Amino acid sequence: MVFALSNTATLVEPPKVLTVREVYCPPEAATSNGRVVPIKHSAHSKADFGAEVYGINLNNFTSADFDFISDVLHKHKLLVFKEQPEMLTPQQQYRLTACFDPEEKSGGFAHGADPVLLTKNGVTIYGLPNRPAINAQPQVHILGRGEVPENHFDFPPGFAVKGIDHMTFHIPPHIPQPERDNGASRFYQWHWDGSLYNIPPPRVGCLLAVRTPKGPDVTVHWGDGTGRTMEIAPGATAMVAGSRALELLDEETREIVLHSRIEYAPHAFQWMSTARSTQLGHLLETEGREIPLEKLPAWSEDKICVYPMVWTNPVTGEKSLQVHGQGAFKLYLKNGPGVEETVVTDLKEVRAFMDRIMRPVLSPEYIYAHPHQEQDVILWYNRALWHSITEFPESYGPRIMHQCNIAASDHPSG
Structure with a gap:
């Protein structure tokens, strides 16, 4: 069975689901044609990461090829694979991602097992409404x-x-709907991929652009009182480098x-x-609205993630x-080796410090907003970049991306 994805490309149904034990080593080859x-950033940009890759199917x-990649x-921390002759299959997307962590044997999704989303015509779909x-x-x-495109794998018609969008997550004031319809946008959430509990965060992330929105550039508004804005392609993924974030800190804060x-x-x-x-999408507002720990699903101290900041x-x-x-x-703050840690538990103080270290890099000149092109694949080093989705008008059409990230075999250790 062949699944139509665009006017110029098709995606052939994979014969079976690969497990991580079935991710064989790619065929041997002496050299890569990669x-x-x-990436040539604009004249006013200070982004210093990203590259396009040609010559690899x-x-x-x-x-x-994998050694080259x-x-x-x-x-470069971010790679954009151009001139792909056909849509990347889910099996190959998984294989590419899994090859970065051969020690990982479970092959599990980076956020854990998916719940049942729907069952229709004898087919069960797993996941969440925004992440099937x-x-x-x-x-x-x-x-x-x-x-999704017609006849897209097991998904039912329509x-x-x-x-x-930011109206369901960000504190007001929100961008009025008429302005959103005309291209006013927000960064939704600045993050690196990971569950933040129990499961080690992926080493890499991978996105295939199946459908991209069509329309003029949108204007991202910071919404933080600075009046800053940034023109980007609709549906772009915004990224910043953690190395630049570290570099921008003053000497005292960097040492901490x-x-x-x-x-x-x-x-x-x-x-x-x-x-x-x-x-701005980088912190939570301290309003006491978080779910109390005692009302969360069962958890244990040994599964809590405590990571170095760098x-x-x-x-x-x-x-x-x-x-x-x-x-x-x-x-757990300390300003040098051998110094006793200061433990900060007050969420308002925690977030004030996080704002202090995150905000400097969240400025237009350091942000690269990648303009996805259909059939292109992007691969990024998840342990060196932060990213955020951005909003675009519904009139621009669908944004359909295939994403793969896999739980790592190790937690970051610095």
Whole structure:
């Protein structure tokens, strides 16, 4: 069976679901035909990451191709695979992602098992309304908003992915609907991918653009009183480098983050589900709206994630400030080795410190908003970048993305 995805490409149904034990080594090859071209950022941009890759068919990559991809990914942190001859299959998307962590044996989705979403005509779909899984490879999910293409895997006719927007998550004032319809936008949530509880965060993330919104650029509003805005392509994924975030801190603050840790809330996303985000999307407002710990699903101390604030690229040695402001629950601060930690438990103080270290890099000149093109694939080093989705008018049409991220075999250790 063939699933139509666009006027120019088709996606052939994979024969079966791959488990991580079935991710064989890619076919051997002496050399790769891969060619990398650094992204040319605009004249006013200070973003210093990202590259386009040509000459590799991700549906048939070899061991030499993977070695090439791994090397340039750790160097550039974000790769955009251009000129793909056909849509990347879910199996190959999973295979590419899993190859970055051969020690991981479970092959599980980075946020844990999916619930049943719907059962229709004898077919069960798993996931959430804004994140349904593809049965052909359940670690691959559909993100975005709008109706999926006709005959798209097991999804019933007319199936639509539920979008998310700032009006359901950010504290007011919200952007009025008429302005949103004319292209006013927001950053939804600045984060790196991970469950923040029990499951190690993925090493890499991978997105395939199946459908992209069509329309003029949108204007992202900071909404923080500064009046800052940024023109970006509709449906773009905004990214910043943790290395630049670290570099921008003053010397005293940099010394603190280099020696400090963050404790994330148990079941962090459920804990924050009743809270509201700042309008910039980097923190939660301190209003006492979080779900009390005793009312969360059962949790244990040994599964709570306590991570260094700064993570090191294992290939380049580059250090990155990698923090998730909305999930932060407690801080262990120290300004040098051998110094006693100061434990910060007051959420207002925790968030004030997170704002201090996150806000400097969240400025237009440091943000790269990637303009997705249909059939392109982006791959990013999840332990060195932060990202956020951005909003766009519904009149621009659907945004359908296939995303794969897999729980890692290890927790970040600095």
